[in-house]
Amino acid sequence: MTDPYFLQSLGLSGFRAYLQPKTFDFSKKRCLAIFAPNGSGKSSVIDALEFMFSKDGTLERLGQRAINNQAGPVALAHNQAEEAKIAATVTIGVVSGKDATNGSRAATGAQRPIPAVAATVNACFAVPPIIRGHALRTFVESHTPEQRYTDVANWLQLGPLVEVQKNIRSLRTQVKAAAEDKTALQRVDTQLAKETAQAVKTWDAAAVLSHANTSVLAPLDPSLVLAVLAADDLAYLELESRAKAEENKIGLAGLRQTRNAAAALRAETTDTESGETFVSGAIPTFDAAVAVLSAAETKEKEERGKAASTVFQALWKAAEPLFAEGVAAPDICPVCATPVADTTAGSVETIREHIAKHLEELADYAAAKKALDEAKTAATKAHTQLIAALPGLVGHLGDGEAALKADLIAYQAGIAGWPQTAVPDSADFVSAIAKLLATLDQVIADIESKQGDHTYIKAKAEIDRLLELQTERNLALRTLDELGKLSNALTAQATIISAEIRKKVQALLDKLQTPMNDIYKLIQGAGATPIRLELPAEDDTNQQRLNLLIDFAKNRTGVQPGGYLSDSQIHSVALALRMAAIQQFNVGAPIIALDDIVTSYDADHRRTIAGLIATMFGNCQILITTHDERFFNYLKDQLEAKAWHFTRIIGLDPAYGPRFADHKVSDEMIEARWAAGQLAANEMRQAEEEWLLGICRDFGVSVRIRPLERAYSYERSELASALAGLLKDAKLVPALVPGVNNRFLDSLVKGEIENFGSHFQDGPYGDGSIGDEKARWEEFKIFRSQFACKKCGRTKFQRPFTLKKPVCAHNGCEAQFEFAAAPAGMA
Amino acid sequence: MEKEPAETPDEFLSTLGASLKGKEGVDAGLADILKTHILKVAPAQNAVAQAKDTILKLVHERANPPKVEMAND
Numbered sequence: 001m002t003d004p005y006f007l008q009s010l011g012l013s014g015f016r017a018y019l020q021p022k023t024f025d026f027s028k029k030r031c032l033a034i035f036a037p038n039g040s041g042k043s044s045v046i047d048a049l050e051f052m053f054s055k056d057g058t059l060e061r062l063g064q065r066a067i068n069n070q071a072g073p074v075a076l077a078h079n080q081a082e083e084a085k086i087a088a089t090v091t092i093g094v095v096s097g098k099d100a101t102n103g104s105r106a107a108t109g110a111q112r113p114i115p116a117v118a119a120t121v122n123a124c125f126a127v128p129p130i131i132r133g134h135a136l137r138t139f140v141e142s143h144t145p146e147q148r149y150t151d152v153a154n155w156l157q158l159g160p161l162v163e164v165q166k167n168i169r170s171l172r173t174q175v176k177a178a179a180e181d182k183t184a185l186q187r188v189d190t191q192l193a194k195e196t197a198q199a200v201k202t203w204d205a206a207a208v209l210s211h212a213n214t215s216v217l218a219p220l221d222p223s224l225v226l227a228v229l230a231a232d233d234l235a236y237l238e239l240e241s242r243a244k245a246e247e248n249k250i251g252l253a254g255l256r257q258t259r260n261a262a263a264a265l266r267a268e269t270t271d272t273e274s275g276e277t278f279v280s281g282a283i284p285t286f287d288a289a290v291a292v293l294s295a296a297e298t299k300e301k302e303e304r305g306k307a308a309s310t311v312f313q314a315l316w317k318a319a320e321p322l323f324a325e326g327v328a329a330p331d332i333c334p335v336c337a338t339p340v341a342d343t344t345a346g347s348v349e350t351i352r353e354h355i356a357k358h359l360e361e362l363a364d365y366a367a368a369k370k371a372l373d374e375a376k377t378a379a380t381k382a383h384t385q386l387i388a389a390l391p392g393l394v395g396h397l398g399d400g401e402a403a404l405k406a407d408l409i410a411y412q413a414g415i416a417g418w419p420q421t422a423v424p425d426s427a428d429f430v431s432a433i434a435k436l437l438a439t440l441d442q443v444i445a446d447i448e449s450k451q452g453d454h455t456y457i458k459a460k461a462e463i464d465r466l467l468e469l470q471t472e473r474n475l476a477l478r479t480l481d482e483l484g485k486l487s488n489a490l491t492a493q494a495t496i497i498s499a500e501i502r503k504k505v506q507a508l509l510d511k512l513q514t515p516m517n518d519i520y521k522l523i524q525g526a527g528a529t530p531i532r533l534e535l536p537a538e539d540d541t542n543q544q545r546l547n548l549l550i551d552f553a554k555n556r557t558g559v560q561p562g563g564y565l566s567d568s569q570i571h572s573v574a575l576a577l578r579m580a581a582i583q584q585f586n587v588g589a590p591i592i593a594l595d596d597i598v599t600s601y602d603a604d605h606r607r608t609i610a611g612l613i614a615t616m617f618g619n620c621q622i623l624i625t626t627h628d629e630r631f632f633n634y635l636k637d638q639l640e641a642k643a644w645h646f647t648r649i650i651g652l653d654p655a656y657g658p659r660f661a662d663h664k665v666s667d668e669m670i671e672a673r674w675a676a677g678q679l680a681a682n683e684m685r686q687a688e689e690e691w692l693l694g695i696c697r698d699f700g701v702s703v704r705i706r707p708l709e710r711a712y713s714y715e716r717s718e719l720a721s722a723l724a725g726l727l728k729d730a731k732l733v734p735a736l737v738p739g740v741n742n743r744f745l746d747s748l749v750k751g752e753i754e755n756f757g758s759h760f761q762d763g764p765y766g767d768g769s770i771g772d773e774k775a776r777w778e779e780f781k782i783f784r785s786q787f788a789c790k791k792c793g794r795t796k797f798q799r800p801f802t803l804k805k806p807v808c809a810h811n812g813c814e815a816q817f818e819f820a821a822a823p824a825g826m827a
Numbered sequence: 828m829e830k831e832p833a834e835t836p837d838e839f840l841s842t843l844g845a846s847l848k849g850k851e852g853v854d855a856g857l858a859d860i861l862k863t864h865i866l867k868v869a870p871a872q873n874a875v876a877q878a879k880d881t882i883l884k885l886v887h888e889r890a891n892p893p894k895v896e897m898a899n900d
Contacts, residue, residue: 489854493853493861496853
């Protein structure tokens with residue numbers, strides 16, 4: 001199995017609150033606790049982890065775009081990073097066994113791709129490794145059982161099974177809907193209503209059969225009755241045979257077509273009122289057109305002869321205005337200058353008449369020419385119609401009319417040659433057509449009087465359509481039946497699948513439930529009511545819900561924790577569940593980041609959680625940020641110093657980033673602040689407290705049990721009093737410190753330094769100046785210097801229970817503690 | 828510390844699909860469809876639509892059983 005992944009380093013540069021590069025080194029101590037007041041940049045460290053492992057290269061609270069009050073990825077980078085030319089990046093170093101890998105992720109740009117090493121580690125996180133205090137309650141109180149189920153199923157790596165359950169539920173719904181869909185049957189009914197002319201609107205076997213017998217078959221032959229609507233019914237077989245026989249003869253429709261084709265060629269109709277007979281059809285129309293054409297040709301020819309002198313048309317036209325009535329006519333011919341009296345006409349009047357005569361002849365010719373053109377057009381049109389109409393009758397004529405058919409074919413051939421050839425004579429067959437028409441009219445009238453519009457062919461087609469609809473309906477019924485069966489089978493199989501998934505999920509939940517309750521009890525005490533992780537009852541169709549339940553009381557069993565537990569208890573449920581899940585399922589990368597998780601807890605619970613981390617998560621790499629100094633101190637108190645690095649942020653410099661201090665405030669750090677012109681009261685107070693805590697622990701001082709609300713608050717005054725008590729019992733008296741008007745421990749007890757920088761003081765150091773701080777610090781250093789081994793000079797001590805006085809902790813020394821010689825100048 | 832579940836979801840679904848088909852009284856055709864389309868770690872995006880279409884095809888086949896012998900005209 002691959003060694004688990006641990007972080008080796010985490011670097012932030014131009015990222016969130018960190019402008020200047022800051023690297024956290026986990027190679028020597030793999031766990032980290034950061035204390036900082038709110039708004040100092042501690043959460044940026046957790047943000048860096050979230051960003052590094054995020055799929056989309058952002059933070060959950062920033063989102064992807066600047067909408068809905070979300071700042072978007074642009075807020076990943078420090079606001080001065082661009083100006084300071086610092087690339088906004090997060091880097092990680094990861095180690096698995098002896099294999100170390102690094103990766104870097106840019107926090108700016110559109111892509112921000114995840115480095116391979118982060119993707120690899122991320123794949124080991126079945127459960128999100130980051131727990132933020134503010135989000136813990138959400139899981140217990142706000143999440144629906146469905147959301148919770150999805151979360152936990154993902155932690156349990158059961159995402160695909162959730163998908164299976166969702167898909168199978170969707171499939172069941174769709175198949176059930178299809179099984180209940182009656183559209184196909186409705187379509188059959190619609191068609192049935194149409195086929196039966198609304199006589200039968202909904203399928204009813206008896207009604208359909210009755211319609212077929214009474215409305216379709218009876219008009220043809222009342223003795224023809226279907227016993228059932230089926231293709232093998234005897235009546236249907238008889239109908240089929242009669243329809244076939246009908247097909248072999250010309251039916252009513254065929255007769256009508258033949259009649260119409262004949263009438264299209266030539267028909268005579270008599271007006272019943274006037275008794276006048278009219279002839280119509282393509283043949284007489286053509287004959288008439290040809291006659292008109294012939295007359296027009298004759299006329300045109302005649303008029304053309306009269307107008308032979310049309311060569312002088314222009315002359316007559318030009319002479320007409322010269323010799324018009326009322327106009328002074330010329331005395332001489334305008335062409336040859338012969339005096340009018342000497343011309344053949346002899347006078348102007350005679351010339352005027354001559355011109356009028358010739359112009360009239362020209363007009364008659366033009367009219368004849370126009371009539372000829374029109375006659376030609378009409379004859380051509382009639383010819384075309386005749387050519388088109390002839391095949392109609394020729395095609396419909398059977399063997400009984402062979403002579404007429406032959407005449408028509410010959411006529412057709414003759415007509416085709418017109419106008420190059422003469423129009424063939426139609427008189428011979430025109431009478432035959434008239435006879436045919438009379439016969440057809442009689443036959444049609446006989447048939448119509450007998451059976452109306454009904455024919456066996458039509459009847460068979462109608463019955464066949466009913467048979468088709470019956471087949472279609474039966475298919476729809478069978479389909480629905482099969483769909484119903486499969487829908488039921490699907491429900492049964494879905495139940496089996498769901499039960500199997502449920503079994504698997506519940507088994508995994510049970511695995512999670514035990515460690516979760518172990519953690520919960522550790523936080524809340526042994527008497528805490530266990531939490532149950534339960535799926536819905538087996539018969540519940542929606543199995544994708546997870547209930548968190550408690551048996552709060554005998555009359556309140558299986559209730560939601562939200563309604564019965566306190567804030568801190570709810571917090572503990574969520575914290576326990578998440579931490580148990582991480583421990584259970586993130587074995588490939590047992591990394592936990594805890595961001596301000598103790599805000600809901602009192603002092604005792606904070607201490608317990610520190611203890612929990614120490615005892616149950618020793619195999620994990622933990623990063624903690626907190627603004628709770630007491631919790632931070634509990635952590636320092638309980639966690640192994642060899643595995644943990646403690647640090648605190650002492651300020652946020654907008655132009656630099658968070659300023660860190662080790663948990664031990666060094667003399668150099670204090671002096672550096674003064675050198676920078678800054679007060680160091682906070683650092684001094686911290687240094688004094690740290691020294692006091694250390695020396696009290698080494699000396700094994702006794703402290704009183706404190707009130708419950710301050711159960712673990714080791715305040716400086718208390719520690720100083722306890723140390724003074726132990727020194728007094730051991731008859732160890734420190735030298736007085738110069739400048740201090742009482743024993744220095746008393747000043748520690750009074751806490752004279754602790755309000756530096758925030759209050760004006762009446763006593764010494766009252767104005768809180770750097771000078772005051774320096775004086776105070778010098779006194780403290782003189783006092784502290786007395787706590788060194790007189791023999792070896794080391795400053796680490798211990799006091800076994802049996803001894804009254806501490807001894808040097810160094811194995812090679814173990815000298816009994818005595819105050820070192822008073823420094824020079826001591827009072 | 829407890830280890831990860833020994834059986835992966837893929838193995839689980841594969842076993843489940845096989846056992847479903849073998850169960851008495853279970854519609855084997857339908858079980859096949861579920862195994863092919865639904866009981867998958869990474870089902871197709873339109874897995875449900877595909878499964879439904881295949882079920883409808885199965886329904887159609889069952890509603891129109893092939894005729895054993897054709898009648899002579």
